[in-house]
Amino acid sequence: MSSPLTIPGPPGLPLLGNIMDVNPSNTWWSLRTLAEKYGEIFKIKVLGHEIVFVASAALAEEICDETRFRKFVGGPIVEIRYAVHDALFTAYDHEESWGIAHRIIAPHLSTESVADHFDELLLCTDELIAKWTKGLEPGAKFQPLKDLNNLNLEATMLTLFGKKLGAIKMKEGEEHPMIQAMEDATSEAMRRPNRPKLLNWLLYNGKWKEATKTMRAFAVELIQYRAVHSTGRKDLLWALMNATDPETGKKLTDSQVIDEIVSMPIGSSTAPCSITASILFLLQNPKVVAEAREELGRVVGDGALKQDHIAQLKYIQGIVRETLRLSCAAPGFNIEPIPSKNGDKSPILLQGGKYQIAHNQAMIVVLAGVNRDPAVFEEPLKFKPERMVGDNFSKLPAGVKKWFGNGKRECIGKHWAWEFLMVVTAKLIKEVDFQAVDEQYVMKQDGWFNVRPIDFYVTAKARGA
């Protein structure tokens, strides 16, 4: 067998490593650029730590093999434990708390449970559409992301925790304070691993603690609200507060209930990033809108969208998947080799020995590379929903369908997210005509635990008005 290839990467500086190759204010965009330059695999060194990035479908599929690899809980994920401790997203592999929380929460985020909340999702979406089509001055420009963030928080809180926040009614361009706190916490969690600890402690602890306080106080308010308005709902909040894990018989502690409540809107905040990207892709592809409207006419007609329609809207499903692929709203996830039980520290071979990594090497799957892999997709940068429908979708390799992560640590909110994306996308296409304020706008993204189009403004009116 020939010897493994050297994993490429930018040269870097003697002591600082590749600190100049990654913009701390837009890490994921830097990684996307590095993936474009170096291809399927590359490495960088930051503060003495080497990180390997995987950016092809084949390699992503290989390291998603749960017999060899698992989620790496490191960097920003460890940092955000300050706010949510050993919650689902942040738990180490060995922590019992993950299984307990997973078994308590998963049934309340199943396809069936989510479908039960269809009317609530519709209510929130109708409210936003009314705001955009009747509540604004005709021709007023706005950033759809901000209102969609509010819609997502509102819908998450109403469906999972039974409280109507009133976030959609916020003044144009304003977001609910919880959204700012999540932004502050996740941005700080991304930056902290790349700064000396002393600097974090001296200069950045104030905002960090404040954001955590706001998020946890928000969760406590929900719990108190439920105590006063106990409606008999058996929703996710009920389960977090009352349910027992069928395997261990354990319940969540009061602090763990808060941890999981805070984790849900942080996870969910990826969905509005995806919808914003959909609006952009649809504006750039009027033929796709026409085909989607033809499908809506055929399946839904002039009446209201119903839960039964969702499974029939195949082309719109293609739009949602193609947006998840191309927007990379959740930009990546972390993987490491499963430690050997006998302490073997031999290197790990990838692609049958083409590459070699250390036995404990942390890796990050960069979806901007994987999802646009030219080995899989013809014209990977084009928005083509038809490649995400029926047989075309089934035939795609598993590595390019990882927008919800992998294996046991795959997104627990994926059915909720799917329902939300389908309802909102279908309703917006059916009922709203958007216009880009800048017709030449080219997608630029930034973000922390998720990425979203920035500086993207539109105007909106009721369809056909």
Ligand code: HEM
């Ligand atoms: C478009 C929408 C969404 C996308 C693309 C997405 C993507 C992801 C990805 C890639 C992961 C794996 C992270 C990792 O391996 O470190 C993940 C995990 C997670 N997501 Fe989502 N997510 C979305 C919506 C949601 C929603 C709506 C919720 C909650 C209602 C949620 C809650 C979570 C949680 C709690 C985890 C951690 C699961 C665990 O480790 O057991 N996400 N998500």
